[in-house]
Amino acid sequence: MKMMPEKIKKSLMAFTAGRKKLQQSTGLADFGRKLVRDTRGMSGAIMVASVIPIIAIVGLATDVSRAYIVKQRLGTALDAAALAGGRVLNDTAAVRRAEIQQYFDANLPNGFMGATVEGPYEVDEDGNVLAEDYVYGNDEDVLRLKANADVNTVFLQLFGVDSLDVNTDAEVTKEISLLDVVVAIDLSGSMQTSDVGGGSRIYAAKQAAKTMINILFGNNAENPLLKIGVVPWSGAVNITNNGSKYGFEADGVTPLAAADLYTTVAVSPSVANPYEIQYYSFDKLCEGSKWSPDCSSAIPGNGYEVLKNYQATINNIYYAHNAPSVPLLAEPPTGWTGCVYARYAREEAWQYKQTPSSDNSTSLDEAADIYDGPVEIVGGKSWIGWYPIGDENEYSNYVAYDFNGDGSIGSSEKYYDGYRCDMGRLANETSSCTPCPDYGITKLQSVKQVVWDAIDDLDATSGGYTNIPQGLVWAWRVLSPGLPFNEASVISANSNTINRAIILLTDGENTRRSGDTYNRMLSDRNNRLLEVADAIKNDPDNNIQIYTIQFAESSGSLATLLTNVATDEDHYYFAPDAATLNTIFEEIANELSSLRLSK
Known part of the structure; x- marks a missing residue:
């Protein structure tokens, strides 16, 4: 038998090896086709593939929610700060800024949710930041604030977003809605004393009261929503129209006919x-x-x-x-x-x-x-x-x-x-x-100059004494609708709110004299004063606020008495000197001016 030539042998061996490779290749293809047709375990694969976008969405929602919470809290703090600042709008810049910052900080604690806060800033109507020492004029009645916060992100940092900025603003408008006020000023002899800085006690009282008038009226010569009356008093109250003289014409010189x-x-x-x-x-x-x-x-x-x-x-x-x-x-x-x-x-x-x-x-x-x-x-x-x-x-x-x-x-x-x-x-x-005081009652009215002049003309009565119950009760009579005075504001179709207040100022305790309005027979004037105050506080129709001011005299018993006369202890004030008295009248005026959030 002849041997197979070497060349043919090599060819057969190569053919056999190629066949085996072909068989192997066909098996892999079959496996691939099976793998494609097999859906077992696909959910896990999909979930793994979607993890990254889910994390991004959740992170975005979380960080945005945090920013929204900060924005809400920022807005609440700014509203509170604006209302507080509005109450002292016409005070010094330092006082106003301190009030704004105090109420802002109280409502937005430092580092709240890791936010970095800028403001609050006072701005003008165009959004320009005002100087820190800006002083509002009496004719300015709007306070505008703005603030912003930088909120650090947690999840969005993975996508290159390190923080979110939020900002807000607030605006308050000071407005007076049917406000009736009676100022009852002590004209007793001690008010002539000059021991409070800046002149006599009565001079200081007049200046402080005029400060309040300026704030309430602003630059308006007349305000139909505002009425102010003046009741000067000492041992008695002169119940005639201020500036008049019984038996004479308005000039005080020409006698009236008996029939008139x-x-x-x-x-x-x-x-x-x-x-x-x-x-x-x-x-x-x-x-x-x-x-x-x-x-x-x-x-x-x-x-x-x-x-x-x-x-x-x-x-x-x-x-x-x-x-x-x-x-x-x-x-x-x-x-x-x-x-x-x-x-x-x-x-x-x-x-x-x-x-x-x-x-x-x-x-x-x-x-x-x-x-x-x-x-x-x-x-x-x-x-x-x-x-x-x-x-x-x-x-x-x-x-x-x-x-x-x-x-x-x-x-x-x-x-x-x-x-x-x-x-x-x-x-x-x-x-x-x-004697009877020389100054009569200035009835409630809306003309600024008339009220201003009535206060500016006052002077203490030499030899006069202190009968606080009469000062308070005649202030009440002037302030309340119906006899004996009937100038008080009433609810109308255009109004639904009336605020009424008495501001009672005295520099001493109750005293008695021969020939007073009680015939000197009522010794316990303090209890009578408290009864008058209770009658006013319990007046269901008028809702009158009583502010009491103890001026110059630091008597503890007088402080207790006037605190009990006031609507509450927050309505009682002690003014040791003229500067403090002026500040008190400013504060009362700003409290009486109702504030509303206008933005």
């Missing part, structure tokens, strides 16, 4: 006079008798009725030409200076040399000094008006009489000397009486 002095209005049915004349009469010379006109004296005509133009039955009430809304129980006496009694009538008789008691329970129960307008006490007196005070409460010129005939005026004859008024004699007091 007052208007008479009949009372039907008539009522008994709440003042009983037996308690308001004395015999100027007769020792040993009661103070009544029934003592038989060696000198005829000495039985003396203290009250002027007295009638036991009230058939008419009278309206003086310069107090046309205050009903009087008697014709105004000649030379009437404008004051009235406090609707507290004594009901006790006493002997010639006795000092009458005070706070007679019946007198208190039947008094109407703590009421607003005319009132009838249940089961008691009808107080349909006020009794005018004549010269019985002024210094008199009766000549002392030596009825003992010993050539001198003894202590028993002091009751009719030439230095005390008749009401002082009636009260068996040797201290002098005090």
Whole structure:
């Protein structure tokens, strides 16, 4: 057998190897085709492939949510800061900035959610940042703030976004919605003292009150939404129109005709006079008798009725030409200076040399000094008006009489000397009486200049004393709708909010004098003052806020009293000097100006 040639052998071997490779290649292809057709485990593969975009979406939502929370908190803080700054808009820049920053920080803690905050900044209407020492004029009533925050991201840093910027702004507009205010200023003699810096106490009080007027009115000569009244007071209140003089024309010089002095209005049915004349009469010379006109004296005509133009039955009430809304129980006496009694009538008789008691329970129960307008006490007196005070409460010129005939005026004859008024004699007091204040009431009105002039003209009354209950109660009467004054704002179709406030300023404790509006018979003036304050606070129709200011005198008991008179302790202020007093009036004015978020 011949051997196969070598060349052919190699070819067969190559063919066999190629066949094996071909067989192997066909197996891999089959495996590939099977793998493609097999769907088992595909969800896991898809999930692995989508992890990266899911992480990106979740990260974006998380970081954006954090930024949104910061923006909300930033807006809340900026609103609070704007309202706080608006309340002191016309104060110094330092005070305003401090208020803004304090309320902003309180509502957005430092580092909140890792944010870096810029602001708050005060800006103008075009968004330009104002200087830190910017001072707002009285005619500017809008405060604008803006702030921004840089919020660090957590997940978005993986995609090159390190932080998100958020910003917001706020705007408040100061506006007054039907605001009635009465300023009741103490004109007692101590207000002439110059110990508060910058002049006398009364000068400082006037300047501070005018600061408040400037803030409330701004540059407006008249504001129909704002009414301010002024009640000057000391031992009494002059209830006539400020600047007027009874019996004279507006010029204070030309006498009025008798027919024009007052208007008479009949009372039907008539009522008994709440003042009983037996308690308001004395015999100027007769020792040993009661103070009544029934003592038989060696000198005829000495039985003396203290009250002027007295009638036991009230058939008419009278309206003086310069107090046309205050009903009087008697014709105004000649030379009437404008004051009235406090609707507290004594009901006790006493002997010639006795000092009458005070706070007679019946007198208190039947008094109407703590009421607003005319009132009838249940089961008691009808107080349909006020009794005018004549010269019985002024210094008199009766000549002392030596009825003992010993050539001198003894202590028993002091009751009719030439230095005390008749009401002082009636009260068996040797201290002098005090005059009615020269300044009358400025009724609620909307004209800035009239209010400004009324305050600017004030001066303390020499020899005047302090009767705080009368100052407060007449402020209430001026502020409340209805008699005896009726200038107060009322709800109309164009308004639904009325704010009413009394600002009561005094520099001392209550005092008593002969011939005061309580006939000196009411000693506990403090309790009476608290009763007046309670009546005002409990007035359901008027919602009156009472601000009290203790000026110059640092008495602890007075502080306690005035704190209790105020609406609450936040409405009581102590001003040791003129600068502090001015700041207090600024603060009150800004509180009275209602603020609204306008953006």
